[in-house]
Amino acid sequence: xxxxxxxYSTDEGLELTTKGQIHTHNASSNVGLxxxxxxxxxxxxxxxxxxxxxxxxNAHASGGSQIKLYDNTLTVxxxxxxxxxxxxxxxxxxxxxxxxxxxxTGTTDGTNPxxxxxxxxxxxxxxxxxxxxGQYVNATGVQTWDSSFPATTGELADxxxxxxxxxxxxxxxxxGFNPVQTKDFNLFSKLxxxxxxxxxxxxxxxxxxxxxxxxxxxxxxxxxxxxxxxGSRFTIFGNKVT
Amino acid sequence: MxxxxxxxxxxxxxxxxxxxxxxxxxxxxxREGKVIYLDTKDKDLIKLAKKNNPELK
Numbered sequence: 286x287x288x289x290x291x292x293y294s295t296d297e298g299l300e301l302t303t304k305g306q307i308h309t310h311n312a313s314s315n316v317g318l319x320x321x322x323x324x325x326x327x328x329x330x331x332x333x334x335x336x337x338x339x340x341x342x343n344a345h346a347s348g349g350s351q352i353k354l355y356d357n358t359l360t361v362x363x364x365x366x367x368x369x370x371x372x373x374x375x376x377x378x379x380x381x382x383x384x385x386x387x388x389x390t391g392t393t394d395g396t397n398p399x400x401x402x403x404x405x406x407x408x409x410x411x412x413x414x415x416x417x418x419g420q421y422v423n424a425t426g427v428q429t430w431d432s433s434f435p436a437t438t439g440e441l442a443d444x445x446x447x448x449x450x451x452x453x454x455x456x457x458x459x460x461g462f463n464p465v466q467t468k469d470f471n472l473f474s475k476l477x478x479x480x481x482x483x484x485x486x487x488x489x490x491x492x493x494x495x496x497x498x499x500x501x502x503x504x505x506x507x508x509x510x511x512x513x514x515x516g517s518r519f520t521i522f523g524n525k526v527t
Numbered sequence: 528m529x530x531x532x533x534x535x536x537x538x539x540x541x542x543x544x545x546x547x548x549x550x551x552x553x554x555x556x557x558r559e560g561k562v563i564y565l566d567t568k569d570k571d572l573i574k575l576a577k578k579n580n581p582e583l584k
Contacts, residue, residue: 431554432555433552433555
């Protein structure tokens with residue numbers, strides 16, 4: 286046995302000389318596939334070409350995407366603004382984002398009677414310009430409808446629902462921009478407090494609360510009076526349109 | 528076939544719409560048709576709420 290030191294019996298197709306060119310095969314020989322010359326094109330399978338490959342527009346790029354913007358879990362009990370996404374260095378704009386999906390799970394902490402309120406805070410605004418409308422339904426189906434105009438906070442639930450210590454709840458909030466009212470931020474929230482069976486539905490118009498038109502820098506969750514327990518968690522996903 | 532339509536006037540809604548137009552504050556809670564909480568300075572709304580629920584303090 287002997288070895289001549291040549292691992293390659295042929296160097297056909299291996300000598301790529303053009304920027305971006307990649308090495309492939311056309312079923313009979315090695316070939317170089319050049320780039321298309323179009324930025325942001327992606328390489329896809331294409332059975333109609335000799336190599337079975339082609340550079341094309343990314344078919345998934347125009348559908349937008351959802352990205353994680355915030356995820357935090359309390360390590361100690363807290364009150365006040367317990368969660369806050371701070372995007373002031375790079376504000377989230379209506380050009381980039383249509384709306385945001387938020388998920389909040391928590392446990393109340395405090396002394397009965399528990400009188401806390403749970404609030405969605407837009408751009409750290411304390412303006413008395415939230416218009417809200419919603420309903421609470423208790424475990425036996427009794428409905429309480431409430432409305433306030435304007436309201437001092439974006440109230441997701443009050444002490445009617447978060448009515449005692451160790452209440453467990455889950456809350457889904459969807460909020461987004463309004464291209465017509467450029468400083469408004471609108472919310473829908475649904476909260477289920479499964480310790481006492483109450484649920485709350487809210488529609489909130491943060492009326493002219495954005496500091497700058499068509500962009501938001503801060504998204505926060507606030508609790509009044511009593512605490513949320515360690516382990517409570519808030520996540521925000523942004524739905525990008527670009 | 529008979530068609531029946533409830534065309535009762537919603538007086539509370541009319542008042543609230545008017546308050547929003549005038550940008551006048553109110554906070555109201557209604558349970559099973561009964562006003563159980565009201566915070567406003569609007570006389571029409573106070574009058575309606577007391578008529579709806581005489582037990583309001």
